[in-house]
Amino acid sequence: MNVPLLDLVAQYRAIKDDVLPALQAVIESQHFVMGPSVPQLESAVAQLARARHGIACASGTDALLLPLKALGLEPGDEVITTPFTFFATAGAIHNAGGTPVFVDIEPGTFNIDPAAVEAAVTPRTRAILPVHLYGQMAAIERLIPIARAHGLKIIEDAAQAIGARRRIDGEWRMAGELGWATGYSFFPSKNLGAWGDGGMMVTSDDAAAERLRKLRLHGGAKQYHHDEIGTNSRLDSVQAAVLLAKLPHLASWSSKRREHAASYTKALDGLSPVRTPVVDRCNEPIFHQYTLRVERRDELQAHLKSHSVGNAVYYPVPLHLQNCFRHLGYQRGRLPEAERAATEVISLPIYPELTADQIGFVVETIRGFYR
Numbered sequence: 001m002n003v004p005l006l007d008l009v010a011q012y013r014a015i016k017d018d019v020l021p022a023l024q025a026v027i028e029s030q031h032f033v034m035g036p037s038v039p040q041l042e043s044a045v046a047q048l049a050r051a052r053h054g055i056a057c058a059s060g061t062d063a064l065l066l067p068l069k070a071l072g073l074e075p076g077d078e079v080i081t082t083p084f085t086f087f088a089t090a091g092a093i094h095n096a097g098g099t100p101v102f103v104d105i106e107p108g109t110f111n112i113d114p115a116a117v118e119a120a121v122t123p124r125t126r127a128i129l130p131v132h133l134y135g136q137m138a139a140i141e142r143l144i145p146i147a148r149a150h151g152l153k154i155i156e157d158a159a160q161a162i163g164a165r166r167r168i169d170g171e172w173r174m175a176g177e178l179g180w181a182t183g184y185s186f187f188p189s190k191n192l193g194a195w196g197d198g199g200m201m202v203t204s205d206d207a208a209a210e211r212l213r214k215l216r217l218h219g220g221a222k223q224y225h226h227d228e229i230g231t232n233s234r235l236d237s238v239q240a241a242v243l244l245a246k247l248p249h250l251a252s253w254s255s256k257r258r259e260h261a262a263s264y265t266k267a268l269d270g271l272s273p274v275r276t277p278v279v280d281r282c283n284e285p286i287f288h289q290y291t292l293r294v295e296r297r298d299e300l301q302a303h304l305k306s307h308s309v310g311n312a313v314y315y316p317v318p319l320h321l322q323n324c325f326r327h328l329g330y331q332r333g334r335l336p337e338a339e340r341a342a343t344e345v346i347s348l349p350i351y352p353e354l355t356a357d358q359i360g361f362v363v364e365t366i367r368g369f370y371r
C-alpha cells in the first residue's frame, strides 16, 4: 500500500465539478487580478474569522509581512515569536525591519509559551507573533494581557489554522478573531489551499485594514497616488475563485482530519516510544498536521519511507539556530523545548480523503518498526 503524505489529486476529483465552472467564469471575464471573486473571498474569510475586514494578498508570507510593515518598525525594534515554526514567520519580522526575539515553546502543544513571552518583553518590544502550529491555537488569552500591559500588537500567524477555535471564558473564539491582525496562507498544501500561492489578512481595526489595503497595492488608495511605499501583493481572481469554491468544504474537511487524528491516537496510544499529539482541552484544532513525538525519529522516518508511507519533519532546525540568524547570538541549549521538539517530531498523512485501511497501514508500519 502507498500512503502519500498529502493527496491533492483525491481532493481535486471530489471537488472539480465545483471548481472548474468557477474558474471558467473568471476566464470568460478575463478579469484576472483583483476581480469580483477577491472581495467575495475577503468577506467570507473575515466572516469565518469573526473579523471586520479581510484583505487578500499574494501569500501567507506577505500576510505577515504587511501587518509587520504597518507597525513601522525601526532598527532594533523587537517582535517576540516562536522558534518552532516555518521560516516565513521570522523572515517576515526581519524583512519588515524588526528583530525576531525567539522564546521557547510549551512541550505539549508546541506553541509559544506565554510565560516566556512575558519574560522577554523589553522597552524595544513592539509586537508578539504567536503561531497556531499544526492547526492548534496558541494560548492567545494569556498573550492579550501581556500585550495590553506593554502596548504591544498581536499578529497571529494562522497560516496553518484557518477555522481553528479555542474556548476562552466559556466562548469559542476563532483563530484570527482576537489578534490585532492575522495572516492566513492558501499555499496548496494548506487545509484551504489555492492552485498557486495566496494569502489573506484579517483585522477588526478599521484603520489597520485601510493601511493594509494600501500596502498591498504600492501604498496608494487612489491609482497613481502613493501615500507611502508598499508593494504588489495582490491575489489573482483565479485563486480567489478556487478558494471560494473550496471554502464550503472546509468545515467537513477539518472534521475528517479530526476523525483521522482520533483514529491514529486510539491506535497508537500505549505504544511507549510514541507520544500522540496533545490537544489543549480548550482547543478545537484543524489538524493541519498530525504530529507525533517519537524515539529514534530518523530511523522511523526511513522505515516509513521504505514502506511507502509519506511523512515529514516540521521542523528539523529551530529558527534561533538557523545560519541566517547567527548574528542574533542564540546558542544551542538556549531554547531547549524547541530544540528537543526538532529532534523528536514526525508528521503523518492526515488529509481528509485518507481511508481507514490507509490509517491502519500507517499504524501497523509504525508498530512494526518498534516491535
Ligand SMILES: Cc1ncc(COP(=O)(O)O)c(C=O)c1O
Pocket (backbone or CB within 6 Å): 059, 060, 061, 062, 085, 086, 088, 089, 131, 157, 159, 160, 184, 185, 186, 187, 197, 198, 199
Ligand atoms: C506557520 C507558517 N507561517 C507562514 C507561512 C507562509 O505562507 P506562504 O507559504 O503562503 O507564504 C506558512 C506556510 O508555508 C506557515 O506554515
